[in-house]
Amino acid sequence: MDIHDYYNLLKEHYSHIDHNWWPTTKKFTPTQLEIAVGAVLTQNTNWRNVEKALDNMIDAELTTAFSISNARTSAIQKAIRPSGFYRQKAKRVKKLTAFLKEKNFENIGREELLALNGIGHETADSIMLYALNKEYFVIDAYTRRIFSRLGVIKGDENYEELRELFEKNIEKNTDTYKEFHALIVEHAKQTCKKKPECGSCFLKRKCNYWKSSK
DNA sequence: CGCCAGGGCCTCA
DNA sequence: TGAGGCCATGGC
Numbered sequence: 001m002d003i004h005d006y007y008n009l010l011k012e013h014y015s016h017i018d019h020n021w022w023p024t025t026k027k028f029t030p031t032q033l034e035i036a037v038g039a040v041l042t043q044n045t046n047w048r049n050v051e052k053a054l055d056n057m058i059d060a061e062l063t064t065a066f067s068i069s070n071a072r073t074s075a076i077q078k079a080i081r082p083s084g085f086y087r088q089k090a091k092r093v094k095k096l097t098a099f100l101k102e103k104n105f106e107n108i109g110r111e112e113l114l115a116l117n118g119i120g121h122e123t124a125d126s127i128m129l130y131a132l133n134k135e136y137f138v139i140d141a142y143t144r145r146i147f148s149r150l151g152v153i154k155g156d157e158n159y160e161e162l163r164e165l166f167e168k169n170i171e172k173n174t175d176t177y178k179e180f181h182a183l184i185v186e187h188a189k190q191t192c193k194k195k196p197e198c199g200s201c202f203l204k205r206k207c208n209y210w211k212s213s214k
Numbered sequence: 215c216g217c218c219a220g221g222g223c224c225t226c227a
Numbered sequence: 228t229g230a231g232g233c234c235a236t237g238g239c
Contacts, residue, residue: 023220043221049237084236088222120222140220158228185220194218 001206003152003169007176010183013202021182022130023047032105033065033097035131039123040092041083053083065101069094092118105132121159129177137166137177142188149192151208 022035030038034054041050056079062068068076076090083089095116100108113124121139128136139162148155153162170176191201196209204210 040221042219044219044234045221045236046219046238049219049235052237082236084219085221085234086236088234092222118222122221126220138220142220156229181220188220 001150001152003147003166006147006150006152006203007170007180007183009203010187011179014183014186017182017186021178023051032131033063033100036096036100036127037068037093039126039130040096040118041080041089043085043089043123045084049082049084053080053086056080056082065097069098069101088118092116108132110134110136121163125163129174129181133174135167135172135174135177137163137170138181139163139166140181140184142184142192143181145194146184146188146192149196149207149209150203 022030023038037057038050038054041053057063057068057076060071060075060079062071062076062079071094073090073094076093077086080086080089080093095118099112099116108127110124110128113119113127114121119127125136125138128134129138139159143162143166144153144155147153153165157165166180167177170180187203191197198204198207198210198213201207201210
């Protein structure tokens, strides 16, 4: 069983859900800017809290790179408070939008994003994949948790090592990357939680974590 | 109530 | 280069 096999199993098992996804606030297709800002706001934070923050930003007319980057930091803080870590995130969002307003979305490089304060590997790749539709696989805490329990990885590998491993083992296109990531999120939320519900897990017979706990 | 959430930065070895 | 501390709100 390698990574690609698990991708196929997850795809079969969660065939009923929508996979080509980035969470949205208003049920519309999110704009590139909303995806980029949401990627920062969701750092170590539940998406429900991010939704409130994004709704507040819309109400405050903080909806363009120009308006956000020119807004007072206190106004951004007020809007995004529900997303947590709001003081840091207000700065991060402001820096990011100041960068974005000068750029055409199509000409943004991963390294440029990583150079911005507050944009790390996962946030950069989320923006690259979901906002720009570029082929970068997103490694997150869920990916590490699920695949370390399965026994495919150790879990403490550095980010780039894991990204390359996953990209090497699945088809190189953005639809596959997005779908796989969505499936990982789904499985982590439904079953492979921090406190895992192995009893109901369809992968348990292939999982080191479950086998070694018997 | 306590735990947890789709990180990232800084500091210090 | 990596472990530990810190940032903060809201749902369950």
